[in-house]
Amino acid sequence: MTEPAPPRRRRRAFDWSTAVIALLSFAAAAAVYLRDGREHFLAILVGDLTLFGEMLPKVLAGCLIGAFVTLLLPRELVARWVGHESGFAGLLIAVLFGFILPGGPITIYPVAGAFLAMGADAGAVVAFIVSWTLIGYTRALVWELPFFGSDFVLWRIVAAVPLPILAGILARIAVKAGFARAEGD
Amino acid sequence: MVTLAINILLWLVVGALAFFAAMRGRVLLNDGARDGAIEFFLLLPRIGIGVVGSGYIAEVLPNALIAPWLGPESGLLGVAIATLGGALTPGGPVVGFSIGAAALKSGAGAPQVIAYSTAWALYAIHRLVMWEVPMMPARIVWLRAAVSLPLPFIAAALAMLLGKP
Numbered sequence: 446m447t448e449p450a451p452p453r454r455r456r457r458a459f460d461w462s463t464a465v466i467a468l469l470s471f472a473a474a475a476a477v478y479l480r481d482g483r484e485h486f487l488a489i490l491v492g493d494l495t496l497f498g499e500m501l502p503k504v505l506a507g508c509l510i511g512a513f514v515t516l517l518l519p520r521e522l523v524a525r526w527v528g529h530e531s532g533f534a535g536l537l538i539a540v541l542f543g544f545i546l547p548g549g550p551i552t553i554y555p556v557a558g559a560f561l562a563m564g565a566d567a568g569a570v571v572a573f574i575v576s577w578t579l580i581g582y583t584r585a586l587v588w589e590l591p592f593f594g595s596d597f598v599l600w601r602i603v604a605a606v607p608l609p610i611l612a613g614i615l616a617r618i619a620v621k622a623g624f625a626r627a628e629g630d
Numbered sequence: 631m632v633t634l635a636i637n638i639l640l641w642l643v644v645g646a647l648a649f650f651a652a653m654r655g656r657v658l659l660n661d662g663a664r665d666g667a668i669e670f671f672l673l674l675p676r677i678g679i680g681v682v683g684s685g686y687i688a689e690v691l692p693n694a695l696i697a698p699w700l701g702p703e704s705g706l707l708g709v710a711i712a713t714l715g716g717a718l719t720p721g722g723p724v725v726g727f728s729i730g731a732a733a734l735k736s737g738a739g740a741p742q743v744i745a746y747s748t749a750w751a752l753y754a755i756h757r758l759v760m761w762e763v764p765m766m767p768a769r770i771v772w773l774r775a776a777v778s779l780p781l782p783f784i785a786a787a788l789a790m791l792l793g794k795p
Contacts, residue, residue: 460676460722460724462723463679463680465725466724470683470686470728473683474683474686489685489689493684493685494682497677497682502641503640504674504677505666506643508670509644509647509648509667510666512662513648514647516665517647517654517658517662550757550760555765557770558765558767561770571774571777574762575774579748579752586640589747591680591681592677593731599632600740601785601789604785604789605748607784608784612777612781615777616774616777619773619777
C-alpha cells in the first residue's frame with residue numbers, strides 16, 4: 446500500500462488572518478502615536494524590530510531544516526514505522542515523529558491517517574497529532590520564537606513535553622473503556 | 631548565551647541535513663535549500679506584521695483590565711479564562727501568537743499565556759473544521775478533542791512548577 450504524496454500547499458505571503466492582525470496593528474499603532482507621541486511610538490517599533498531581527502537566523506534555520514527533513518524522510522517510511530510499533534514504545538515513536546516532521550495541517554493529517562491505515566492504534570495517532578501541535582519544532586522556531594523570545598519558548602516546550610504522551614495514554618484508556626471504538630472492534 | 635547556543639545548534643543541524651542531502655545528490659541539496667528559502671521569504675511579512683503589531687496592540691490593551699483577570703495572581707480562574715479564550719480564537723498562527731504575545735506584554739501571567747497558546751494550538755477552531763474533520767476519521771477527532779481537554783491546565787501547572795524563565 447502506498448500513500449499518495451501529500452498535496453503541496455500553495456504558500457502565500459498574506460492571508461485573511463494576517464489582514465485582520467495588520468488592520469488591528471495599524472489602528473493600535475495610530476492610537477499609540479496620537480496618545481503617547483512620536484518617541485514612544487518609535488521606541489516600541491525599534492524594540493520589536495530588534496526582537497524580530499534577532500530571531501531571523503533561527504527562523505531561516507527552521508525553514509531549511511523543515512525543507513531538508515521533508516526531502517530526506519519519506520512519509521511512507523514514517524507511517525510504516527509508527528504503524529508497526531505498539532505499546533509504550535509505539536507512543537514514544539509517535540511523539541518523536543510529531544516533533545520531527547515539519548509542515549502544516551495539510552501535510553500532518555494525511556500522515557496521521559496513513560498511521561491508522563498501517564495499523565497504528567488510536568493512542569499513537571492522538572499522541573502524534575498532539576506532539577506536532579504542542580512541541581513540533583518548526584512551529585516553535587518559525588512562529589513562536591519571534592513573538593516570545595527563546596527563554597519563554599524553551600520554558601513552554603519543556604513544560605509541554607509530557608503532554609503528548611499523556612494524551613496518548615488517555616486515548617488508549619478511553620478506547621479500552623469503550624469510548625470511540627472503531628466499528629467491528 | 632542561550633540564544634547563541636540555540637543558533638549554533640540549529641545551524642549545525644542545518645549543516646548535517648544539507649550534508650546528507652548532498653550525499654544523495656546535488657539536486658536534492660539545491661531543492662532543499664530553495665524550498666527552505668522560499669518558505670522563509672513568504673513567511674517574513676506575516677511574522678513581521680504579527681511581531682510588531684503585537685507590541686502596539688499590547689500598548690493599547692487596558693492593563694487595568696488584563697492584570698486582575700489574566701495576571702500572575704489570577705491563578706486557576708485566569709488559566710481557565712485563558713484556556714477558553716485560546717480554544718475560541720479563530721485564525722492561523724499570526725492571530726494566536728499575536729494575541730498571546732500582546733497579552734503577555736500587557737500584564738498577563740506567563741502560565742496563563744501558556745494555557746492560552748496551548749488551548750489555541752489544540753483546538754484552533756478553523757484548523758479543526760477545515761483540516762482535521764475532513765481528513766481524519768470522526769472517532770479519532772472526538773477522541774483527540776476529548777483527551778486534549780485537561781492539557782492546557784496541566785501545561786500551566788507544569789509551567790508554574792518549573793518557575794519563571
